[in-house]
Amino acid sequence: MKSTARSELFRELPSVDEFLRKPELAALINEHGATVVTDAARAVLARVRREIGSGLLDPDSLQVALAGMPAAIEEQLRRDTQYSLCPVINATGVILHTNLGRAPLTHSAFSHIAQIAGGYSNLEFQIEGGARGKRDVHVERLLRKLLNESAKQHEISTIVVNNNAAAVLLTLNTLADGGEVIVSRGELVEIGGSFRIPDVMSKSGAILREVGTTNRTRVADYENAINARTRLLLRVHRSNFEISGFTEQPSIAELNDLARRRGLPLMEDLGSGALVNLENFGIRGEPNVLDSLRAGVDIVTYSGDKLLGGPQAGLISGHAELVSRMRSNSLFRALRVDKLTYAALEATLLAYIKREHDAIPALKMMRLTVEEIEQRAQKIEKQIRSPRLKIEIIDGESVVGGGAAPSSVLPTRLLALTHERSSADEFAARLRRSDPPVISRVEEARVLLDLRTVFPEQDELIIAALERIAE
């Protein structure tokens, strides 16, 4: 369309003020108030302007668009007042998917949240004595049960902060502000873009003392770096990568021995920090909190929403005397968590204590067998009637994700979809636009659905979504 014709179309558009005076809008303004209706009118007019600008409208279709504007504004208002945060179906097979909110919570966690959230609670109150209490007690008593058998020599205590990044920051700041912390060059990791050990170290006020090389670090390297300014030995779990080939890393026992000889604390950033032995779940190489404490590590830091399967949180467990120094650091006040996190964490930890591991969705998903997944895949395949959609069931791998167990994959069976008329990318986009959105993987021109991370009660929703968009 020529630009003169376009500028005529632009002239046909009412101004926002003219538009708001239309009688059709009076009811909307009455109901929602002038401000939000004005915002919505602006958004709709801007959209029409863009459509004219890109030549999508001719004089006739502009009249149609103008006539439909009150309805468009109503639709815009509806969208503006909808939640932005919404549930999705995770069919990616990545169990702890950071972009999809990591660990789904156990039922008891959300019923406990619901119980605590809407009213008052004894968050920092001792009901017996009527005095002020500490918020830590609610989860500390449970972690004592779960961890204390590990440490014969001293009492284990735990505090909770916003996430593991905060746990590392608080620990370094408390134990090493102004002093040096020795770390192997093979462990200067970056996790998910914004968490880098050297950066957190400098924010904490501690000075990073790198030792060894990327692939090989010996205990003697740590020993040679110790001087009067050394405050801490730090081991960082290589959560999201592996170094293989010509490598060497001292064992925790060797580091513990060195720490004891030189009178320094030993800290380990575990990242994931499982509370059970994951070897039974087919996951290898993921250290658990108990193993580290048993081996003599003084302080471990780990996430609440990784392998633990709970809410976003950072846990600091270890030597009670060191933990109490962290509790009195003013940074702790800035990093502490609210009652909802305590409620969720308390419920998750109780499931561990009662040994109800299958109630924790992330653990349950790890334990699903290939046969269970295959059966569900077959059921879905049988119910899809559309001749346009080709469905195969193929071998594949699920992953733990969330920067945990980089080399541990779990064998699975995948639904592999090809559509007669749309490309895999288009089909995946339509799955994302269904309600609820279905998030898949695209590989080799096929859409792949891994039911390991789909809750069984969502299988029906997947069938409905496939039937609808396959047409």
Ligand SMILES: *Cc1c(COP(=O)(O)O)cnc(C)c1O
């Ligand atoms: C994931 C991870 C972190 C960051 O934990 P968040 O809970 O995401 O803040 C830090 N260190 C290691 C080793 C990790 O794996």
